[in-house]
Amino acid sequence: MDGGRRRDRQSALTLVAEQRPDEGRALAFCGHCGRRPQRGFRAHARVCESCGLGLILRCSAQDAPPVDGAFLVLDARLRVCAVSRRAEQLLAVSETDVVDRHLSALLVPAEAQAASGESLAVAIVQAAGGDRVTRTAVVRPANTFGVRINARIASCGPRPAALIVLEL
Amino acid sequence: MRYLKTSEAAALLNVSPNTLRAWERRFGFPKPQRSPGKHRLFTHGEVAALRDALQEGLSISSAVSRAREGLAADTSSLIGALVSYERERADAAIEAALALRSVDRSVEEVLLPTLDEIARRYTLESAPWAFAAHWAADWLRRATRLAPPPVRPVSIVVGDASRDELDPDAPHIRAFELFCVRAGIKVLSLSARGVAGIGDAVALHRPNLIVVAGGYLPDDAVARWAYATRLAAGAMPIAVYRRTGQRTRVRSTGTSVLPPGAGEARQRLLELIDASQLARTLTDSPAAAGEADSDRPGMRSASF
Ligand SMILES: [Zn+2]
Numbered sequence: 001m002d003g004g005r006r007r008d009r010q011s012a013l014t015l016v017a018e019q020r021p022d023e024g025r026a027l028a029f030c031g032h033c034g035r036r037p038q039r040g041f042r043a044h045a046r047v048c049e050s051c052g053l054g055l056i057l058r059c060s061a062q063d064a065p066p067v068d069g070a071f072l073v074l075d076a077r078l079r080v081c082a083v084s085r086r087a088e089q090l091l092a093v094s095e096t097d098v099v100d101r102h103l104s105a106l107l108v109p110a111e112a113q114a115a116s117g118e119s120l121a122v123a124i125v126q127a128a129g130g131d132r133v134t135r136t137a138v139v140r141p142a143n144t145f146g147v148r149i150n151a152r153i154a155s156c157g158p159r160p161a162a163l164i165v166l167e168l
Numbered sequence: 169m170r171y172l173k174t175s176e177a178a179a180l181l182n183v184s185p186n187t188l189r190a191w192e193r194r195f196g197f198p199k200p201q202r203s204p205g206k207h208r209l210f211t212h213g214e215v216a217a218l219r220d221a222l223q224e225g226l227s228i229s230s231a232v233s234r235a236r237e238g239l240a241a242d243t244s245s246l247i248g249a250l251v252s253y254e255r256e257r258a259d260a261a262i263e264a265a266l267a268l269r270s271v272d273r274s275v276e277e278v279l280l281p282t283l284d285e286i287a288r289r290y291t292l293e294s295a296p297w298a299f300a301a302h303w304a305a306d307w308l309r310r311a312t313r314l315a316p317p318p319v320r321p322v323s324i325v326v327g328d329a330s331r332d333e334l335d336p337d338a339p340h341i342r343a344f345e346l347f348c349v350r351a352g353i354k355v356l357s358l359s360a361r362g363v364a365g366i367g368d369a370v371a372l373h374r375p376n377l378i379v380v381a382g383g384y385l386p387d388d389a390v391a392r393w394a395y396a397t398r399l400a401a402g403a404m405p406i407a408v409y410r411r412t413g414q415r416t417r418v419r420s421t422g423t424s425v426l427p428p429g430a431g432e433a434r435q436r437l438l439e440l441i442d443a444s445q446l447a448r449t450l451t452d453s454p455a456a457a458g459e460a461d462s463d464r465p466g467m468r469s470a471s472f
Contacts, residue, residue, distance in 0.1 A: 031226060031227050032227070032228075045182050046182070046222055046223070046225075047181075047182065047183050047187065047222070047228070052183065052184070052186070052187035052190050052191075053190065053191075053194060053228060054227065054228065055222065055225055055226060055227055055228060055231070057226065073226045073227065075226075081225075081226035081227055081230045082226050082227030082229070082230065083227075083229075095227060095229045096194065096195055096229050096232075099227065099229040099230050099233055100230065100233055158224065159224050159225075159226060161226050
């Protein structure tokens with residue numbers, strides 16, 4: 001799943017700055033279902049009108065998760081802030097149970113990348129600090145071996161945070 | 169204490185009433201109480217705390233967590249005041265809790281957990297516990313005196329079988345009495361040590377139910393009190409509250425065990441009283457009169 005995009009061979013974590021034409025254009029999405037707010041959505045409303053269970057977050061358009069995608073939001077202390085509905089199913093957790101817990105309770109670097117835990121953490125901290133570089137990593141659920149999931153790490157808001165989209 | 173109906177709380181949070189009900193199911197917050205007409209009533213403090221947390225939140229779960237943390241700050245400030253032996257600061261801390269919650273929830277979510285925590289940290293033989301237990305007994309008695317007069321045609325006699333106000337069950341018993349009074353029930357609280365003259369007290373009070381609360385007094389002492397009480401009042405339901413340790417000896421069908429939480433215990437008590445009033449209505453009917461008479465020595469089936 002990792003592909004050949006790995007640039008930094010010393011760190012198994014792939015750190016790729018992706019440049020796309022629409023970079024910088026902000027896009028709003030629900031932190032639970034991933035849906036985009038309807039046109040005419042009240043600008044001051046923060047709660048998703050589709051599912052009612054997520055807050056409206058923003059990121060640059062190329063980083064946005066797919067609708068009903070699996071993704072997480074973390075703060076700079078690697079604490080879980082949001083888990084999408086699809087990620088709840090994938091990781092067999094409930095957001096209400098894991099909110100404020102450390103990332104390592106949910107995701108760790110995949111086996112071949114065990115040494116890259118620090119790099120994964122650094123990537124999240126940088127994204128949570130507002131760094132606009134998009135990075136990728138290969139991770140696995142904390143309680144499951146033999147599963148490798150490509151993850152894309154980018155910055156999101158309104159309060160700066162790291163968005164980890166799990167590419168299934 | 170300011171309460172909001174579902175529509176008002178939803179408007180403050182800028183969501184629909186259906187969304188608010190979905191949050192209640194998924195997050196357990198904000199947690200409404202029920203009005204006498206069974207409508208949801210939200211405390212303004214909880215809704216306002218959540219509204220503020222949502223502004224900068226990244227998920228509703230994290231906003232709920234922040235709002236709860238803010239509300240939990242009241243417990244830590246009450247603990248701080250009590251272990252510093254500062255009565256006025258403790259009064260202020262519980263007042264701050266009351267600004268965000270109802271009296272019942274301030275007691276259940278702040279006052280009682282504070283006492284449990286002090287007992288756990290410092291032991292029941294400590295000076296902080298002695299101070300905290302005394303302050304709590306005083307505060308709960310004051311709140312009970314300030315409660316509106318009884319409105320239900322329901323009364324209970326509480327036989328207090330705790331040791332004294334330093335007994336860890338004592339604050340829970342005072343809280344249970346407060347909650348009952350606040351629910352409009354007439355409550356006569358007496359030490360279960362006082363047997364002589366109990367018949368007169370019961371005859372004057374005419375209880376619907378007797379509650380034996382606390383686990384300090386032994387079963388035989390409590391049995392003497394309960395027997396004297398029932399001798400005066402006739403067969404009636406008995407419930408036990410926080411009688412840990414003695415609980416296993418209670419086998420009679422005439423005795424119910426109330427849950428340990430004061431709020432849940434009051435709810436169960438009201439259900440028991442409803443059931444016994446219904447039973448009384450049924451046995452008072454001419455068709456059932458014979459059965460009622462034959463059931464009269466029901467005291468024999470009591471555990472005490
Ligand atoms: Zn949504």
